[in-house]
Amino acid sequence: MRGVHLRRRPPERLPDDMLLAGLGAGDAQLALAFVRRFQRTVFGVALAVVGDSGLAEDIAQQAFERAWRHAGLYDPRRGSVQTWLTSIVRHLAVDAVRVRRPAPVDPQDLMSLIATITDTPERRVLAGETSTELRTALAALPPEQARAVVMAAVHGMTAVEIADLEGIPVGTAKSRIRAAMAKLHAALPTPRADHG
Amino acid sequence: MAELTCQQCQELAAELALDVLPGRDRAEALAHLDGCAGCRETVAALTATADRLVELLPGAEPSAGFEQRVMTALAPPPPPRARRWRVAVAAAGLAIVLATGGWMLGRASHDLPQPETDAQADVRTVMFAPLTTENRQIGEAYVYPGQPSWVYLALDIDNDTDVPSSTVRCELVRRDGSTVPVGTVPIAKGYRGWGGPAAVDRETLATARLINSNGHTVATAHFRHTRRR
Structure with missing residues (x-):
């Protein structure tokens, strides 16, 4: 020393x-x-x-x-x-x-938030931000899956609450959340946990 | 309560990771996770994804007075002397609360008994001291005596100084001279932080020291004790 x-x-x-x-x-x-x-x-x-x-x-x-x-x-x-x-x-x-x-979550507010989250300006891509992959994956989701996962992740809404808001069966809301999370997780570079 | 199969748990994993799984489903899923490492791993991975999703939210500027409000809240007046006798009693309760928390505290903080008392806050306060060698400060040592307890070293070695990279041992020394090994710390130029778990008792801790491969103490941090009333 x-x-x-x-x-x-x-x-x-x-x-x-x-x-x-x-x-x-x-x-x-x-x-x-x-x-x-x-x-x-x-x-x-x-x-x-x-x-x-x-x-x-x-x-x-x-x-x-x-x-x-x-x-x-x-x-x-x-x-x-x-x-x-x-x-x-x-x-x-x-x-x-x-x-x-x-x-109630305002649908317009929700779409605006999703647009903000999925915004991937060139500066972010060039900077190699790790979030770019997730933003891109979220943008690539079917709109109904993106809404479901954002309502759950950001607003803490349960599948029942999402089903009520979207006018869909609870099982459908659960499926949308599950599918969206699987796709987002697959898009990240972290190793996947394979178990079943 | 019926026990879930792995497949059933996997179907609930996304909602559990997002912390939107209500009541009975949540309880059943948690019960399954308790005995299934594979499903725990799945939920942990999805939780990490959920956390990163929240991190995508745009930042926003709070009002002008926000920073001052927060700083005022982070510096409450010291507890009245008459209440300090509760410290020892509260420590046991705090240890139980913290031992069940860990990182998960942030995720499940709404389930914990709140608020923390002044006495509890006193017990969990991080101790810190300058880390010095030959009367020169080379960083700071932080010790958290809670559950889990840990040691954190902030080392800052000038780039212009010719110091070969090496490793030293970090250990804690109690007042009675007994020692607690903490780990091996890499030494290199520039700033770096290093931390690790260590069994720490606030009442008996005296010193943290770094020891080189020859067994010589190369740096020490002496912790001052504030006498409790």
């Missing part, structure tokens, strides 16, 4: 897991950097699910508080910090929506 010395990095350049550790440790500087890095993502997920900016901010704040309290439970083997955080905020938002139901 002789000759080694610390080169202080600004918090903005620290990796996500380091910022999360700092958040959990109560380091105000790292906590602020963590909030700044993820607030657009966290608020974006909350807003997409609940559709109300005031409620979405409350949920986003709860998500950061939960990340702070449970930073020690983050396991990098299970996924990225962003995945962990979006999972937290998605569940908080879906819980909030379930309390308010029945609140």
Whole structure:
């Protein structure tokens, strides 16, 4: 270790897991950097699910508080910090929506959201974003399957709720969700789990 | 409750991964997963896909005061002294809650008893200390004494410095001098983080240290203890 010395990095350049550790440790500087890095993502997920900016901010704040309290439970083997955080905020938002139901999902809003998610501008492709494969796969789904999987994944709607909204049998809604997820999963480069 | 076959569980796997499987179906699927590694793997893979789907949602800018609101919420006033005696009692309860959570806490957080008490928050607070060698800081050591407990090292070695890549052992030292091995840490130029699980007791932890192949301690982090009242 002789000759080694610390080169202080600004918090903005620290990796996500380091910022999360700092958040959990109560380091105000790292906590602020963590909030700044993820607030657009966290608020974006909350807003997409609940559709109300005031409620979405409350949920986003709860998500950061939960990340702070449970930073020690983050396991990098299970996924990225962003995945962990979006999972937290998605569940908080879906819980909030379930309390308010029945609140119908506007079909126009749903189509607009799907169009946004499946947008793959050239800059993204050129940048080699890993999400491009998933966006492309979602865009390639039959519209009814795309609607079903987005209603479930984003709005937390059950097959029964999707069936009611779409005017289809519950079994059909389940089939659409299952087929869509199988196609999306197959499109990702991760190894498939073959079991049956 | 009837036990599901693998085929029946596979048919429910997508909804389970999306966390939209209600009531009895969910209970039956979870019961099957408890004893079926293959179906667990399928659901885990689909869960990863569901998580990535949510990550596609577009970001959005919150209002101007949002950042300050969050930072205020993340810095609550310290708990009154009179309540600190509950720390030891709460620790046992917290350990049980956290032991059943892990990563899944984020997915199933709505099922957990909430909110966490001040005393619980005190117990789970991450400990950290500068990691130094020859009075020079080379990074920071973070120790989380909860369940599961872990150690995280942030090392920052200047690119201009001639330091050969090597590996060192990381171990924790208790106040009584006994040690807890943590793992082997690769040392290289630049910034890198390294972490691993380790049995940690907040009350007895004294030091984290890095030991080279010759058995010499090359860096240490001394943890200060805040005396409980």
